[in-house]
Amino acid sequence: EPLPRAFFARAPLPRLGSVRDKIEGLAAAGMQAALLLRFNATLAALSAEDFVRWALLSRCGAREVWVGEDFRFGHARGGDLALLRRMGAEAGFAAHPLETHQHAGRRISSSAIRAALAGGDFAAAAALLGRPFTIGGRVLRGQQLGRLLGFPTANIRLGRRVSPIQGIFAVRVHGVAGHTMPGVASLGLRPTVGGREVLLEAHLFDYAGDLYGRHVSVEFVAKLRDEEKFADLDALTRQMHRDAAAARDVLALSFPISA
Template sequence: MMRLSRDIAGPCLAPGGSVVAVGAFDGLHRGHQALLAEVHERAQALGCTPVVVSFEPLPRAFFSKEPVPRLSSVREKLRGFDAAGMEQALLLRFNATLTAMSAEDFVRHVLVERLAAREVWVGSDFRFGHKRGGDVALLEVMGADHGFTARTMPSVLLDGARVSASRVRMLLAAGEFAGATPLLGRPFVIEGKVEYGNQLGRTLGFPTANIHLRERVSPVHGIFAVRVGLGESECSWPGVASLGIRPTVNEVAEPLLEVHLFDFEGDLYSQRMAVEFVAKLRDEMKFDGLDALTEQMHRDARMAREVLGMNPRLAEA
């Protein structure tokens, strides 16, 4: 099982040496997966520890004045590291202290002292340290002095274009889930624990399981056909979902994911739920009262059933 550490200071996490991947790794798309696979393979070949170094919050979110969408939660990212065979994850707190650290100090304190790196793997455009002063060339020079080799991972191409988190976010924002899936290597999913809501959906004939996103900013908003997985099960249960601020009734400050599972009976509160986004049905809208909202919810349910290969007439039952 992978071990998680958060601090730069502390004993060496890999006394026998390590092969290290460094990056933000939002979404763990196919490019990230290829990098982690290479790190795992090289660590096995060298007989040392495969390690991943990442940052929370994401660096681009730390510097942005506007909310920045992300593809995966911290929990999802860590689980992906574990599945990729990383034995140690150093998830550094991206804050004012870290941004003030020079690139040279990052190499000395993190890669050398904390990780005893023998190889360091990054993307070809990787920059790090105060004012992004460090790059691959600096890693190569300092690696020669400190006993590690800097290596870059070639970009993974799909349909002639580089796989990147920004490309995935763009496709998801446009509702192009079928286009995003090959880049991610899996469908786009949001996970979370089901929490209590105001139970308005139940009175309208559409009880929902609610997931509060809190500080996570989603790249998708609107009404969707979805498949749901409960606990550790695969995403197979069909449903319709809303992700937004509910402008018609009880508007919320932070986007809320509300999922209606078709033909489901049972208590979902406090269960972990994974929601796979299959197709976008429409944008979120404000309606003139509950009657108009309820009529649209029935239309959304019919459309979602049809998209998911179910009988849309069952939505009227």
């Protein structure tokens, strides 16, 4: 962490999940331990052979290594499965390829998932991910503007994360009193009120509890529209009512809510 591609990129890259999401997913799949390496200039300069000696042998004492068939590692992407097998034969570990997974004849990749999300096809994204697309975080106290407008929201800052989507969405919120709550959410800069950072604001339908400090997960069900700058707060409020009604329709008709 960060991803090598993100480390070398000139602009932040959209991510499908946070480090916490990855670790929770690994734990749910039965992984007992994970080693997280900070990718920096020192690691980027490490040759593939030195990485094997330092990380796989010295740090991990590896007996088996499993990587994707097209996996590359080390300085200038100099290492691959063939190198792992050669060094493994000498050092006493075995290297194996992981098969590429497909869905409906299509290779599952982060690029394909981001493309589905960008097109608003959350069902396709969920099929490729193996789960619904979500963004999680701790609920922070905001400017209370939503409450003044009649739409109190749970606010989650993305920080350095870059979301692959922005706009207004019908959502489900997980982590609230053991239930899944339906709602409507805004993810973006909030141009009408002069927002300067991307913020996820989720309004939970028919809920009046206090969520501050709680870690919740927002599941995106359907995109309702793009962000828009309105002339004033009255115009924004009217649109928020329309968005809430549209989200209720989507969630009630197509995606029943369960506890």
